[in-house]
Amino acid sequence: RKATKGGETIFSKIIDKVIPADIIHEDEQCIAFRDVNPQAPVHFLVIPRKRIAMLDDVNQDDAQLLGHLLLVAKDVAKKENLVDGYRLVINNGKDGAQSVFHLHIHVMGKRQMGWPPG
Ligand code: 5GP
Secondary structure (H helix, E strand, C coil), rough: CCCEEEEEECHHHHHHCCCCCCECCCCCCEEEEEECCCCCCCCEEEECCCCCCCCHHEEEHHHHHHHHHHHHHHHHHCCCCCCCCEEEECCCCCCCCCCCCCCCEEEEEEECCCCCCC
16 A cells, blocks of 8 residues: 555645646535546546545445545536446555555546446
8 A cells, every 4th residue: 555544645635726636526525526547538536535545444434425425426427417327436455456545436437338347
């Protein structure tokens, strides 16, 4: 793991607006912004403001927050007009191909996805 629980990442800097991002949703618990290296015509990330390195680190106290992240993912997908469907992904740890150790939900749409993923 590249960052310990609560560690500073590039996403902390996006939350703090120290580095810019194309932010498409903000509320008291989370933000959503476009991925800098999009894997689909629409590709954004939903992240908690709380510093949580990865899904492995959440617990019962985070249940409301996790539900909120999913609701925001769905609401922003609707705003982005992803009417034909979309894909949510959470990469967790090395085998999950996680590269930024601040929990995030990928939301991708406007192209046909394949299954199973690579
Ligand atoms: P992971 O592999 O950790 O699930 O995904 C991290 C994602 O964050 C990648 O899709 C990558 O393109 C994106 N990303 C990394 N650094 C930045 C950044 O500085 N700005 C934005 N907007 N996205 C980033």
